[in-house]
Amino acid sequence: MPDCYDHDHQVVWNAFSGELWRRTKQAVERYLAALCRRRGIPRVEVVTDSGRVRRVPPIRVSHGKVAEMQRRGAVHFHVLLRLDGVDPGDRHALVPPPAGITVDDLVAAVHAAAGQITFATPPHPDRPQGWSIAWGEQVDVRRIGTGDGDVTDARVAAYLAKYATKATEVTGHCSTRLTPDTVDAYADPEGDHLARLIDACWRLGRPTRHRTSDTAAQAESRQGGLDTTPHAYAGLRRWAHMLGYGGHFLTKARRYSVTFGLLRDTRATYRRADDSSVTVGTLAFVGSGWLTDGDALLANSAAAQHRERSRVGREELAHELWSGVAA
Incomplete structure (x- = not known):
């Protein structure tokens, strides 16, 4: 039943999911660095651009990440992780991880991080203790490779491209950025699931600074504009049409080998060659x-x-x- 669903928590999770991923990747790197210390694998000395010598962990984790919106309006991440070593002579070179660190260790690091990382969002007038942000139980870790074990850029791009073709249309909602004049066409605290999610974004993202005059109080109402003094939840109104998610659909580490250009080309090829469905075009009524x-x-x-x-x-x-x- 819609009345039993925590719509506020879902849109807040969408808004803070990027921070959850950032902390999770840091936890993966810490896990592997600690594993290297326990196994006696020394740190590596590298020279920075400024000429200083630094001792860094002997492993490096690079990623490519796609954000996919599920039908229920929750963000779902597909992440490709690559485990590299560090070349002391050229810190930008791509080298295999040191002996003693395997893909099994990377899998274990991901499971450990996903099960441990959790944090509370900043206080909100509607929930002073904030909301808890963590991963759910559906954490699926798989190895990706070809028959000969060679994972090429094209294969990586093909894997990500099939998820990058999906957008918020799968939820049934399609609109441009909402404004105080258009939000009522989509938001309804007593409406269906999507209408309640959008209403939660607009309500939680309202201006939170103290106001005393009647005119100012009216401006804080549901028809009020965006907060001129941004707070931790102000982005919910800006991204209400995305159900609170304001991140990029595709992100990658700087050293990740797949470029955005290759992903765009592969995405176009995938959509043309996908035998499961042929999409000629999509028309949706947005208003008159x-x-x-x-x-x-x-x-x-x-x-x-x-x-x-x-x-x-x-x-x-x-x-x-x-x-x-x-x-």
Whole structure:
């Protein structure tokens, strides 16, 4: 039942899911670094761009990540992780991890991090203790490779591209960024699942600074604008059309070998070659009339000016014709 679902927590999770991933990757790297110490694998000395010598862990984890919106409106991540070593002579070189560290260790690090990382969001007037952000039970870790064990850039791009083709349309919601003039067409605290999620974004993202005047209090209502003094939840209104998720659909580590250009090309190839479905186009009704009073005013003013120019033109033409006949 919709009344039993915690819509507030879901949109907050969407908003903070990027921070959850950042902490999780750091935990994976810490796990592997500690494993190297226990197994006697020494740190590596590298020279930075400034010429300083640093001792760094002998392993490096690079990633490519795609955010996929599920039908229920929750963000779902598909992540490719690559475990590299560190070359002391060229810290930008791609080298295998040191002997003694295997893919099994990377799998164990991911499971450990996903099961341990959790944090509370900042206080909110509606929930002073904040919300708990953590991974659910559906953490699926698999090895990706070819028959000969060679994982090429094209294969990696193909894997990510099939998830990058999905967007928020799968939830049934499709709109541009919402404004105080358009939010009521989509948000409803008593509506369906999506309408309640959008309402939660707009309500939790409202301005939170103290106001005293009636005019200011009215501005804080559901029709109020974006907060001019951003707070931890202000982005919920900005990204209400994305159900609170404001991150990029695709991110990658700087050293990850797959480029965005290759991913775009592979995505286009995948969509053309996908035999499961053929999408010719998608049309969706988004509304009728002008979105704001300002748009209507501009349109009506332009139409009035056009009518006036046409009238003056007809009068000038008639005058010229009359003058020619009279002559």
